[in-house]
Amino acid sequence: xxxxxxxxxxxxxMQGQLPPGITLVEADNLENWLLDIQVLDANPIxxxxxxxxxxxxSQNYPIEAPEVVFVKDDTHSIxxxxxxxxxxxxxxxxxxxxxxxxVHNVESVCVSLQSMLTSNTRKERPEGxxxxxxxxxxxxxxxxxxxxxxxx
Amino acid sequence: MxxxxxxxxxxxxxxxxxxxxxxxxxxxxxxxxxxxxxxxxKSKCLKVPPEMSALxxxxxxDSNLVCLIxxxxxxxxxxxxxxxxxxxxxxxxxxxxxSNNRKTCPTCRRHVxxxxxxxxxxxxxxxxLDELVVKCPNSRTGCTWVDHRVNVHDHVMLYCEYTPIECxxxxxxxxxTQKDFHKGCLHxxxxxxxxxxxxxxxxxxxxxxxxxLNRTTSCALCExxxxxxxxxxxxxxxxxxxxxSCQGTIVGCKFRSERADVTQHEMACAMATMAPHFRDQxxxxxxxxxxxxxxxxxxxILEDGLANxxxxxxxANANDASFPVADHLDPNDAAADFRLxxxxxxxxxxxxxxxxxxxPFDSQVHHLLTLHENLREEVSxxxxxxxxxxxxxxxxIINESQRNKDEMLHTNAAxxxxxxxxxxxxxATIHQRTTSASTSTSRPSASTSAGTTGRxxxxxxxxxxxxSGTLPAPYRRLSDSNxxxxxx
Numbered sequence: 001x002x003x004x005x006x007x008x009x010x011x012x013x014m015q016g017q018l019p020p021g022i023t024l025v026e027a028d029n030l031e032n033w034l035l036d037i038q039v040l041d042a043n044p045i046x047x048x049x050x051x052x053x054x055x056x057x058s059q060n061y062p063i064e065a066p067e068v069v070f071v072k073d074d075t076h077s078i079x080x081x082x083x084x085x086x087x088x089x090x091x092x093x094x095x096x097x098x099x100x101x102x103v104h105n106v107e108s109v110c111v112s113l114q115s116m117l118t119s120n121t122r123k124e125r126p127e128g129x130x131x132x133x134x135x136x137x138x139x140x141x142x143x144x145x146x147x148x149x150x151x152x
Numbered sequence: 153m154x155x156x157x158x159x160x161x162x163x164x165x166x167x168x169x170x171x172x173x174x175x176x177x178x179x180x181x182x183x184x185x186x187x188x189x190x191x192x193x194k195s196k197c198l199k200v201p202p203e204m205s206a207l208x209x210x211x212x213x214d215s216n217l218v219c220l221i222x223x224x225x226x227x228x229x230x231x232x233x234x235x236x237x238x239x240x241x242x243x244x245x246x247x248x249x250x251s252n253n254r255k256t257c258p259t260c261r262r263h264v265x266x267x268x269x270x271x272x273x274x275x276x277x278x279x280x281l282d283e284l285v286v287k288c289p290n291s292r293t294g295c296t297w298v299d300h301r302v303n304v305h306d307h308v309m310l311y312c313e314y315t316p317i318e319c320x321x322x323x324x325x326x327x328x329t330q331k332d333f334h335k336g337c338l339h340x341x342x343x344x345x346x347x348x349x350x351x352x353x354x355x356x357x358x359x360x361x362x363x364x365l366n367r368t369t370s371c372a373l374c375e376x377x378x379x380x381x382x383x384x385x386x387x388x389x390x391x392x393x394x395x396x397s398c399q400g401t402i403v404g405c406k407f408r409s410e411r412a413d414v415t416q417h418e419m420a421c422a423m424a425t426m427a428p429h430f431r432d433q434x435x436x437x438x439x440x441x442x443x444x445x446x447x448x449x450x451x452x453i454l455e456d457g458l459a460n461x462x463x464x465x466x467x468a469n470a471n472d473a474s475f476p477v478a479d480h481l482d483p484n485d486a487a488a489d490f491r492l493x494x495x496x497x498x499x500x501x502x503x504x505x506x507x508x509x510x511x512p513f514d515s516q517v518h519h520l521l522t523l524h525e526n527l528r529e530e531v532s533x534x535x536x537x538x539x540x541x542x543x544x545x546x547x548x549i550i551n552e553s554q555r556n557k558d559e560m561l562h563t564n565a566a567x568x569x570x571x572x573x574x575x576x577x578x579x580a581t582i583h584q585r586t587t588s589a590s591t592s593t594s595r596p597s598a599s600t601s602a603g604t605t606g607r608x609x610x611x612x613x614x615x616x617x618x619x620s621g622t623l624p625a626p627y628r629r630l631s632d633s634n635x636x637x638x639x640x
Contacts, residue, residue: 002222002245005205009223062221063245101258102246103220 003061004030010105022110025052032056034071037110039117045080046117052076053113054088055106065100067140068109080123081116087133091126091145092116199315202289202308204228205239210285210298217281221246221258225301226281229273234262237273290314293329328354400424402431 007030014024025034033055039046056067070078070088078084083091093099094112126132136143204227213225221242228240236259238246247255255264264270282302288295289304295314297307308315313331320328321337332338338354346366351359360367365381373393378386387394396414398407400423407417418424 006221006223013223063249101261102242103258105223 002063003057003059006062007057010107014107018107019111021114022107030057033106035106035110036076037114037117039114041118043118043120045120045123049079050076051079051117053110055109062102062105065095065097065104066106066109068095068113069140079117080125081120082122082124082126083116085126085129085132085136087136089132089136089140089143093145095140096145199309199317202304204301205241207289207301207304208287208291210287213284214280217277217284225284226273226277229277229281231271231273232257232262232264233269233271234260236260237277243270288312288314398424399427402427402434 011024011027014027018024021038021040023036025036027033035053035055036050037053038050052071052073054069054071058064058066068090070076070084070090072078072088078086078088085091090113092112094104094109205222205224207224209225217225219226219229219237219239219242221238224239226237226239229237230240230243231237234257236257238258243258246258250256256262257264282300284301285298286301286304288297289308290312291297293314295312297312299307314329316327317330317333318328319326319337319339320333321339324337324339326339328338332354338352340353341350342353342356343350344356344359344364344366346360347364349359349364363380365379367380368377369380369383370377371383371386371391371393373387374391376386376391390411392410392412394411395409396411398405398414398417398421400407400418400421403423403426405421405423407414407421409417
């Protein structure tokens, strides 16, 4: 109830206006939303690319963080970033239990991810990406990430 | 909620008001008609105070008055030490999963010590929130009340005629509204006299006004009065104000306007005149295509069958013995199937025909591709044969040379043997000669022989048996080098 009311409000707001580079693609229900983000400055790693994000909300949103992953399909790839795995899972403290706060919202998460990409200069994957992608069966929210990098 | 209210209600006027207001009518009832007290109290109990977070606001509220957690204007807001404001309930929600001493401000993560860090908000904020204009929560069921938020509680609990309450009939458990309360129980089934559907009495009015198909209504566009039943067809086919496109739109006419204008336009529009013909043609095309598809499938099946039969009758015709089932895409087989009567199919003609014929393929490229595939198979088979042959020759050569080598070893051994014998003979003769010579000249020859021995130990190979003399030393070295030549 709490979640749906809040998501309804966010949706109404997002259907009105969104920051540049962020577009709402699909929000048919209050569980899964799809959004597209673009990096608008001239970062050569991401120039001209559009990435698709999938938000999954739990019943306890916004007390609990949404699950946010990049989606790979025919037209969208997973952005290169030392904290984004090939399967789209994002290692960002904001999305973790400890870093999340109910004052964040879908829009602010998108803006954070945008700036995380903007400031990146390394076209690489996280350490141990291959193993993680092959053997991970956990949902992103259950993974215990270690947040060691304070630069991003 | 784990704790009932960990945050002190900051001058919660609404709650206090609610309790007093809730009490008053009951007292009045009790005074005026004590007999109905029980029923009335029940009906009052049913009324639930409006939920603040679910209220609909008349205009978009000021974003400064919106709680960051629920995204709605504050409801009973409180202030943290860091001057961040939240609804009391939202804070409790946010802190529910956290333990008591780990509470932080959701915005800035500043630690919140205890109750003392949570303070009431300034009066001006309260006033601004009270003055927000909201719609009645019963607006769905027809209430048109719009007023300040501070009054919504009173309105819903006391005045709103659309607030659901329990039916006055003692044995009826359904809900009715305040406005229909005096009419008694309306929860009995009646039939609409226009459309003969049966429904509850309390819904009858709404049904007749908005839903009944056999009642007259007026078209929203052209204001023509007609039955609701016909409204849809009217709008789709007749209503002169309905916006439609020109009939010629299927051939590219872009004209789009109200029906009356479109009718006029169609008189002159060439594309609209042609449209029916085009539509006919289109329909015919589609029909033909639909009919063609099963036929094509049938032909395919028949071709397959025929190819199988031919293969069964003439297994030699198959292009490759390793393919028991004929590939009907193969040009050779296809040629056999289509160009020659199977009964008189000559074996030899197969190849010659293949070179000159025009196989019934859908494209030349396809034919070439199959040919290319065949050739590739041929080449790969040849290459495997080649490697096989090469391996066999290699083995043969290795065997041969092995035998030669063995023979050579034998010969070498024999030569060595002979050399040893020769040595032995030579040394024997030399020995004999020196002994005979030493008897005649014993003194001078002793020094010479010593010198020769010294030289030979420094220069000659080690496998020299017996003492060496003055004369044979160079001779023997010659023989030594000869032996090495032979060995090489």
